[in-house]
Amino acid sequence: MSLEAIFDKRIVFMTGKGGVGKTTLSMALAWAAQERGKNVILMEVDKSPNLRYILGKDIPVYKETRIAPRLAVFTLEPFKALEEYAALQIKVAAAAKLFLNNRFVSYFMQAAPGWRELVTVGKIWHTHQRTVGRGKNKRPEYDMIVVDAPATGHGLSFLRVPAIFADILKFGRMQSQTKDLLDMLRDPERTVVNVVSLPEEMPLNEAVTLADMAKSTMGMQVGVTFMNGVHPEPFLPDEKAACDNLLSDEAARNTLDQIWPCSGKALFDAAADRQARAQSCRQYLELAAKRLPTPIVELPYEYPGRVDMDGVKRLANLISQALCGGV
């Protein structure tokens, strides 16, 4: 698959360990896609405060909210999705409500395994099925669905659940519906899983596991790994050379020590700190290139470790450049 083809997929999952920047990069990818003329919806599996921070406002749950002419966001909520699903199954919304509000059913559902993930994937499937226009103008309502998956652990099980259910369910209507979900997840024409990671040990390990699981266990296509939060070199090459030059100039350093109250050491310590961080990132990037089966897209750490909408647009630009060589 060419990298550019990611923009032609119907459903793009963004997955990775907790806190690596899935929400930020899902938003950035969605933004990049709408800039390229796609109609995009960002569906987040868990309500994230960070998305609200990025958008600068609160947005309701389980409601499509348009934030740009070609970009909507949607926060999934399993009980709402279940209600919608049950209404579709039972046909009579009131009966569905009655069923779900049954004391025991709701008690059971609070804890019952798997159904949250299943209805979540079901809702994504349903959204990807929706069309607008008639006759030869009929086309999908959204060209692309970016799914901000929950942190791994349950992020993996979230995609694994349809397969688990396909195993458990022997007959029944849900069995064939589950099969539709599996077909969607496993169709490389429609669906791709991207991994988000950081240049650190645990996130990288998790990314390796994830890419492998998605591919071998779940039979899904894996796209790219976004290596987020790469600490850039603190100095440009000429600055670096100038610093080295200063370091080896003893007389100059003595002068500095006289000017700076607690010697010039702080200057060099701070530089060493950031250089070490950049170097550690480089090492993990090399390791990532060896261990990951996917192409890697590097994205810089944005000081001070918090990305707003402007930052998202910068990252979107970088993503577009990396995947397509410029917008």
Added chain:
Amino acid sequence: MALADLLKEKSILVVCGSGGVGKTTISASLALAAAMEGRKVLVCTIDPAKRLADSLGLKELGNKETRIPDLVFAQAGLAPKGELWGMMLDSKTTFDELICRIAPDEVVRNRVLNNPFYQNITTALAGSQEFSATEKLFELACRNEYDLIVLDTPPTRHALDFLDAPNRLTSFLDAKVIAWFVGPYLKASKLGFKFLNSGASMAFRVLEKVTGYQTLADIADFFLVFEGLYDGFAARAAKVRQLMSDPATAFVLVTSPQSPSLLEASFFLDRLICEKMPLGEVIFNRVYTSPTNLGSDEVKALGRQSVEKLPGHKTAIDALCANLRLAILLAEADKRSIRHFLEQSSRPLESVRVPFMRTDIHDMAGLHTVCRYLAE
């Protein structure tokens, strides 16, 4: 209570925090600190970094405890007065062991262990990891072989999940629900649905329609067998809960000063207080620190002076000053959010700060460096 005293006096430390804040590293460092002071310590972790586990000599860290070899300490120039043990939690094994423990006989045991539904809930059910972590903790605590157990909690999205999950699981397996669930399945086969109360029979019919008969049969069979085990299960869960609020237990919260994780942290603290769980300490990890006490403006002024004296080194001095000012800015931002967090808390909090290290911590020497900050 100061962290040093917690490490001396408590017998259980539960280390909580949302994902990615360095819980495992902090847990291991806490355990090391206590072992250095002479206690026999077990650190029970979920998902240790492989490099760390390897370098501690815990190659096949499994669901059983392994002692960290003396050689590993010697190589780092350390001579602990106590012992450090490590283990990795395996949720499935812990569950199976629990079933074996509470099942009255082999038939019941195997019927549970081989049930497809059971196999799914032990791995896929949200909360099964948290449940088995507390279960394992209880088992270890009962054995009384360690002076201190440090429990590194599973990586949850919310630190709160750790407190809620076991309850959710217990209520899922509640006998009343079981009766409701199994009842119609049994009766329906004899009498048909029409004799059941209408809500239950409809619910059951819907479920059967969407899941198929065999699925419900598996689930019903699971609950049928489990019904006899529930009391044992619930009794244990209650004891586990007791252990959590025992005065010899303390919770340690790990968080980073970057705001999303701080927000989580304050919810968690409120919750601990409200549940009367003993909070020991807040550990701020990955805190940006400045290598100087100077402020950003002072650096700017000193930089100008330096360039005047050393015009040939202007490029270097400007770059170094800009870099130092960024470090100061980041450190100040972290300091502000920590101060704000501590001021907002409804109760005075003990806290320590562990700086954002230059590189990952992946060996004994690294853990020992963290220990020094923990002791401050």
